Amino acid sequence: MFLDTPSLHLDPLWDLSAAYAADPRPERLNLIIGVYRDESGASPVMPSVLAAEARLLARAPSKEYLGLSGNTGFNAAVTGLLLGEEELVARATAVQTVAGTGALRLLAELLATTGPGRTVYLGTPSYVNHLAILRAARLNVVEYPVSRDGVLDAEAVLAVARTARRGDAILLQGCCHNPTGLSMPGPLWDELAAVMAVRGVVPFVDQAYFGLGDGLEEDLAGMRRMLRVVPEAVVAVSGSKAWGLYSERTGCAIVLTEGRERGEYARGVLEVTARADYSQPPAHGALIVAEILGDPGLRAQWRAELEEMRLRLTGLREGLADALAAGPGGAAFAALREQRGMFLRLPLAPGQMDRLREEHAVYGIPSGRISLAGVPTARIQDLADSIAAVADPALIGASRA
Ligand SMILES: Cc1ncc(COP(=O)(O)O)c(C=O)c1O
Structure with missing residues (x-):
């Protein structure tokens, strides 16, 4: 055996x-x-997705290999949608991933590779796969209770930010927290961002349910407030829920850095990791999303x-x-x-x-x-x-x- x-x-x-x-x-x-x-x-299947697929079929895009970052048009469109403003986009670099799970995993690898001994703080309860993904990347994980009696425990998140070491990361769900359904209010994002920026603690934001909470812009607003304040951050984006592309495994890993050189380095780490895991992400879902986001009507x-x-x-x-x-x-x-x-x-x-x-x-x-x-x-x-x-x-x- x-x-x-x-x-x-x-x-x-x-x-x-x-x-x-x-x-x-x-x-x-x-x-x-x-x-x-x-x-x-x-x-x-969302009608906008069907319409995009019909256009793609008519255009018959080649099935040639993509580069290691996947569909760069998709990466730019998703980065623009999620970050929403030029100053944030200018600090970002992105690679296409195998859905939100793949983005979480690649970013976890980036954190492990670039910060040996780094700890990631994970509020519990959380999406069941978070712990497995972080552990698979051999990161130290410290769990802490993030809600009590169904109510978000803001003090608990702030306490973690105040005690984490420089370079440690906190995994935060962007909105509509799985499984508690809680979204962090804007002022808490601000307060947390201020502490994390001063202490050099890295936000690891998981965006899976944007658009399904209070509205698309509203759901992304908290994260954007934080990203304006902190120097560096990583964001995992799932295309599964917002475009209903569950089985197409569509996602994006976004890294915000101080300076282009650090961004290019981060992208290199993500590409090297992807290359050894699956080489390139699947094309179809990203083509659909790029088609939708690239056409004002769609x-x-x-x-x-x-x-x-x-x-x-x-x-x-x-x-x-x-x-x-x-x-x-x-x-x-x-x-x-x-x-x-x-x-x-x-x-x-x-x-x-x-x-x-x-x-x-x-x-x-x-x-x-x-x-x-x-x-x-x-x-x-x-x-x-x-x-x-x-x-x-x-x-x-x-x-x-
Ligand atoms: C919070 C959260 N993050 C990420 C994911 C990963 O989604 P997927 O890999 O299907 O894009 C999920 C899926 O349920 C989730 O709930």
Whole structure:
């Protein structure tokens, strides 16, 4: 046997998805994974994406190898969209990546390569893959609780910034935090930026849900405020949610540096890392995004479609919060209205999430997170009733991060 068999830690999300697929109950609800769904439960292809694909098909772009930075037009367009202003763009360099995960991984490698012994601070709970990605790059990771009873603990983030060593990094989700649904308010970005700039602590920003919280510009505003103040930063961008390009693995790693030379060096590290991992990113998703962002008409259409998705999520959240508030233990659910984006984090313990699945065919994940877009509007009251049925008032909100 060439294989040792150490224990594996696979994300429970995939086991739950398999259990959902095998569940014969017709009323079952799939609220497991962060994928946008329409009223019929389908994950639709955005019309702006279809229009871009039709143009690409007509133009039949060559499938020749790309350079190691991938599609440079895509990199420039995404950098412009995310950073929004010339002064920030001028400090940035970018490479196309294999989706948001690939961007996180390449940037983690950059931090590990350029700062041996560097620590990355990770607020918990967080996106389940963050810890695995940081560890895979052999970074020291220090976890700290970033929310308490469903409320963002601003003091905890600031305390980390005040104690981190020069060169350490803090991983921050740009908006619509997965899994808590919390977005950091503008003044907290400012305060954090000021501390990090003085102490030389590096922001490692993960942008996966922009456009799905308070609006595209609003969702990016906090990060931009921070980037104006800190000298250097790294930003991982996922194209999966905002363009619905989940399986096209579309993303971008952006690095802001002091001076062009440092930027070129950082890009070199990212390219060397990519070259040894997969050589070049896949072309199709980036071509679509570049086509959309490069054409004013398509760009406006995409923004309107993104806004439509956002409004559906907001409506579902409000509807569920209203229905839960009207039921038993209603006050315990008040914080849900403050959450943003694709997810909603219920104040339920893992055992209650198990009951939700076993007794009511509602599939969320053990941390209490449900993916809102999986709920058809007509099923909101059903869902609220199921949640209320498993929510032992004595346990609601008990010692939750
Ligand atoms: C916070 C966060 N970052 C990054 C990602 C990675 O997304 P992808 O690799 O599909 O672009 C996800 C996916 O769910 C996420 O929730």
